[in-house]
Amino acid sequence: MCPDNRWRHKARTGRLIWSTRTFPQTDALYLTGAPKTFKDKVLIGNGGTESGPTRGYVTAYDADTGKQAWRFFIVPGNPADGFVDDTMAMAAKTWTGEWWKHGGGGNAWHGFTYDVEFDTLYIGTGNGSPWNRKIRSPGGGDNLFLCSIVALNPDTGKYKWHYQTTPGESWDYNSNMDIVLADLVVGSRAIKAILHAPKNGFFYVIDRATGKVVSAEPFARTTWASRIDLKSGRPVEIPGARYESGKADVWPGAGGAHSWHAMSYNPITGLVYIPTNHQGTSYDDTRIDLATWRAKPFSRGMGVDYTAAPNPPGQKSGSLQAWDPVRQKQVWSVPLESGWNGGTLTTAGNLVFQGRADGKFAAHAATTGAELWTFDAGLGISAPPITYSIGTTQYVAVLVGWGGVGAGFRGSELGWSYGAHTRRLIAFSLEGRAQVPKQPPPTFAVPLTPPDFLVDDTLAAAGARVYGLNCVRCHGIGATAGGMAPDLRASPVLLDLGALTQVVRDGVRLSRGMAVFPDLSDDDLRAVTHYIRKMAREAKP
Numbered sequence: 001m002c003p004d005n006r007w008r009h010k011a012r013t014g015r016l017i018w019s020t021r022t023f024p025q026t027d028a029l030y031l032t033g034a035p036k037t038f039k040d041k042v043l044i045g046n047g048g049t050e051s052g053p054t055r056g057y058v059t060a061y062d063a064d065t066g067k068q069a070w071r072f073f074i075v076p077g078n079p080a081d082g083f084v085d086d087t088m089a090m091a092a093k094t095w096t097g098e099w100w101k102h103g104g105g106g107n108a109w110h111g112f113t114y115d116v117e118f119d120t121l122y123i124g125t126g127n128g129s130p131w132n133r134k135i136r137s138p139g140g141g142d143n144l145f146l147c148s149i150v151a152l153n154p155d156t157g158k159y160k161w162h163y164q165t166t167p168g169e170s171w172d173y174n175s176n177m178d179i180v181l182a183d184l185v186v187g188s189r190a191i192k193a194i195l196h197a198p199k200n201g202f203f204y205v206i207d208r209a210t211g212k213v214v215s216a217e218p219f220a221r222t223t224w225a226s227r228i229d230l231k232s233g234r235p236v237e238i239p240g241a242r243y244e245s246g247k248a249d250v251w252p253g254a255g256g257a258h259s260w261h262a263m264s265y266n267p268i269t270g271l272v273y274i275p276t277n278h279q280g281t282s283y284d285d286t287r288i289d290l291a292t293w294r295a296k297p298f299s300r301g302m303g304v305d306y307t308a309a310p311n312p313p314g315q316k317s318g319s320l321q322a323w324d325p326v327r328q329k330q331v332w333s334v335p336l337e338s339g340w341n342g343g344t345l346t347t348a349g350n351l352v353f354q355g356r357a358d359g360k361f362a363a364h365a366a367t368t369g370a371e372l373w374t375f376d377a378g379l380g381i382s383a384p385p386i387t388y389s390i391g392t393t394q395y396v397a398v399l400v401g402w403g404g405v406g407a408g409f410r411g412s413e414l415g416w417s418y419g420a421h422t423r424r425l426i427a428f429s430l431e432g433r434a435q436v437p438k439q440p441p442p443t444f445a446v447p448l449t450p451p452d453f454l455v456d457d458t459l460a461a462a463g464a465r466v467y468g469l470n471c472v473r474c475h476g477i478g479a480t481a482g483g484m485a486p487d488l489r490a491s492p493v494l495l496d497l498g499a500l501t502q503v504v505r506d507g508v509r510l511s512r513g514m515a516v517f518p519d520l521s522d523d524d525l526r527a528v529t530h531y532i533r534k535m536a537r538e539a540k541p
């Protein structure tokens with residue numbers, strides 16, 4: 001990234017040059033995305049739309065000194081405080097109600113691309129905070145710059161243009177996914193294109209010269225919009241999808257048809273390789289008081305209840321697909337059992353590599369999708385592979401580890417129980433002869449059901465609420481862990497209120513990644529034990 005020798009030298013010594021806080025510790029934000037470098041700067045965003053009333057922004061720092069160069073707010077703040085510039089004043093016209101009290105969201109954590117040819121920085125922005133527009137912006141509105149690609153001047157952070165993929169988003173759709181630059185010829189027209197496959201299920205080709213959409217077609221089941229009108233650039237929405245009546249089953253769901261797992265473009269085959277997720281969501285806000293709902297900092301809250309919607313018969317939850325961006329058509333697809341697979345890497349040698357949720361690392365023929373080789377890594381893979389050469393040897397390397405929101409909410413059927421397997425970096429070459437140490441087999445939680453524990457249904461219902469607000473994101477839906485944290489149904493700690501208090505309220509496991517909840521009362525903790533026992537009893541043997 002940095003051709004300057006000075007930089008290489010610093011990288012070699014590992015000495016700390018600078019470090020900076022990009023938001024105060026007291027803000028309910030987090031950093032899950034990598035910083036990106038461009039020109040003489042470093043860019044970082046943040047996440048947190050589900051963890052409180054948050055307002056997203058990205059910040060650029062001087063790469064030499066770490067001093068803040070500029071900050072771009074993705075959504076406008078309270079008009080009473082005045083707007084930082086005309087761009088925010090323009091964005092504010094697309095909001096209604098008192099959105100600033102909810103933060104608005106838009107947090108950007110992944111899709112940042114610097115375009116040398118146009119000297120422009122593209123930011124892929126996030127979903128609303130909260131998800132439910134009826135709360136966030138009750139009179140409707142597009143809510144700029146949620147779920148958009150925003151083009152910025154890289155030196156000043158000033159706005160150039162934007163394209164919003166999902167106006168007035170209401171489903172946790174975001175455009176944080178990869179922003180890939182490609183030279184395409186569409187008809188007789190040469191286009192400097194952005195290729196973008198966001199959560200909402202449409203594959204977009206956008207003209208970087210104008211910011212206008214060239215074409216957009218669904219690459220997965222989309223029931224929120226029937227098509228993208230190329231003239232206006234806007235989706236043609238399907239009535240009912242905004243859960244106008246309080247409930248709706250919608251595809252793609254909140255997990256998106258494609259999330260942060262890298263897609264890759266191969267200029268030789270002309271195809272894009274997309275790790276695709278096929279899962280709808282049932283949205284339901286009938287139990288929520290829309291007028292008074294407020295997000296609590298550091299507690300999970302979206303302003304709408306949601307569960308997985310049943311997929312149509314025969315539809316597997318995942319696939320690896322090759323997409324032709326010029327013809328806007330799928331060329332091949334490999335169905336996969338799980339939807340939460342790693343990113344793709346494609347090579348000049350007609351290969352596509354992908355690590356999968358089932359722990360297999362696979363190579364496919366880029367032109368046909370035929371599976372040519374697999375390696376059993378013994379643990380789910382979430383990361384994208386990379387390739388590099390040293391001397392005459394080419395390597396392909398991949399991080400093996402089951403992580404991200406997939407490990408929070410899914411994957412209990414895969415057996416990647418918390419702490420049971422070893423996370424590894426594995427590098428392959430044609431000459432490679434090393435043996436990788438064997439992993440233990442998949443292991444599954446065995447829920448504890450002591451006969452003398454009498455479950456009180458009222459307490460269990462109260463416990464479900466405490467659990468949903470505070471514990472679900474790590475310990476899993478229905479107390480079924482996906483691998484990110486221990487399965488509480490199998491934990492003896494839940495059978496001893498004193499031990500539970502030490503872990504949850506006193507923070508004795510903080511250094512091991514267990515969060516602390518000093519505000520939970522004795523009654524809250526007792527209620528959680530009843531909820532967990534109820535879930536343990538209901539578990540399938």
Ligand code: HEC
Pocket residue numbers: 466467470471472473474475484485486488490491492493494500503504509512513514515517528
């Ligand atoms: C940010 C993620 C996160 C959240 C949120 C979280 N936990 Fe944990 N929890 C963990 C991790 C990681 C561990 C494993 C720590 C260790 O290795 O000892 C853990 C361990 C535990 C244990 C010990 C399990 C055992 O048998 O060793 C209990 C009990 C527990 N959590 C309860 C809760 C409860 C109750 C909540 C909600 C009030 C909660 N946790 C919220 C991540 C989380």
